[in-house]
Amino acid sequence: MDSYRRWSLIFLFLVPTLLLSASAQQPLVFVTILDSGLARVDYLIPAAGNVSLTVPLIGEPDASYLILVQDEEGMPLAYEINETLGVIEVACLNASEVRISYYTQTLTFKKGKIWAVNITSPYCVKLTLPPNSTVIYFSAVPEEVSVEGDSLSLVFSPGTILVKYIFTYLAPPPEEKPSAPPPGGEGGAEANVTEREAPQAYNATQAANVTAGEEETPRPSGLPSTHLMLLALAAALIAAVIAAARLLRRGPLPYHALELSEEEVEILEALRRMGGGAFQSELQRVLNMPTTSLWRRLRRLREKGLVVIEKRGGRNYVKLA
Structure with missing residues (x-):
């Protein structure tokens, strides 16, 4: 009987420990969205004694940025990306943990003022949205919600995740202009009270007076x-x-009438020289412009109705509107 109790106590102590260690060894992915829509993806994956790991990619890594693959001590590990399968193969060597970091532009898209993040992951995902953003939709209920500074973080279970958000900026308070001293008498006091209680009516009266003044301006004689x-x-x-x-x-x-920057004018002129349309990568080579800067300016031109961006074979094709 004593041995039974002893083994029962050992079992009760070991089970929570094993569960905690198992949960601590689960892979985790951190996705951080920037204001421009660019996303940073960070993996923390236990090697578990494996010589190599095959990790599914979340989004297409942006070739303009470095891909970091390191062990728990920050030492670089050899890797190879298989674009056909959408995976990255890492040689673990003696690493106990594999850390992968890269940037991607293929996780977010914008329609009007609404931004959307679409993620498919076999691991748990901690999604951090840009500062001053408000979630208006998510396809799955997050397991955890937290606020870090001005950014909202959501933790989701493995699977497909769709989150939509908008930016909300607080307008600065209107400047208070000192009112003119009221004239003497009761009528002046009543006018001052009316001005403080109904500033809109006061402004409308001012506008009416200005309009009336303009109408009273004598017309030139003639026709x-x-x-x-x-x-x-x-x-x-x-x-x-x-x-x-x-x-x-x-x-x-008339670029001057559209208030375009020099870079946006260069993009439009390059598209004209290239027959009215080109892939984004071709534009980047011609303009020698960083991918993020080019993509940000292309979005502005699309919002102004000057260009159209289409997906062709998984690549962005830009053409004049």
Whole structure:
């Protein structure tokens, strides 16, 4: 009977220890989303005595950034990426833990003001969103939610995850302008109270006074007002016809009117020289521009309706709108 109790106590002490050690050895993936939509992916995978590991890639690593594959002491490990299978093969050697880090642009996409993150992972994922972002949808209920600084972090079980979020910025408080000293008498006091309680009505009254003042400006003598309106309408129609003719001749775009940066103008001119469309990688080689900078400017041009970005064979194809 004593031996039975002894083994029971040993079992009760060992089971929680084994469970904790097993949970501590589970692979974990950290995905951190930046403001621009670029994502950093970090793996922590126990080697468990294996000579090599085959790890599924989450997103396509961006070739513009380094891929770090290290052991628990920060020593580099040999690796090879199989793009066909979408995996990375790592030689573990004597490592007890494998750490993989890279950047990718294929996990996020934007539609209007809504950003979305789509992740498929065989491991648990800790997703950290950009600062000042608010989640409006997630396809799976997170196991854990925490706030780190201004960023929201969500922990999900293995599987496919879709999270949508928007940026929310607090508008600065309006500046308070000192009001003019009220005139003497009861009427002045009432006007001051009305101004403080209903600033919108006061502003509307000011606008009405300004408008009335503009209408009272004497018109120059000469043609009647009806003739002046007809002349203005004719001038507007002529300007519209001239603008349409310029567009039909495919002349250069009035970049100064669109408030484009020099880099955005270079992108549009490069697309014109390349026949109106090219893959993003081809544009990068021609412009010698970092991938992240190019992608950020392409998104701006797409939001302004100047370019269209399509997926062709898993690659971004950019063409003039």
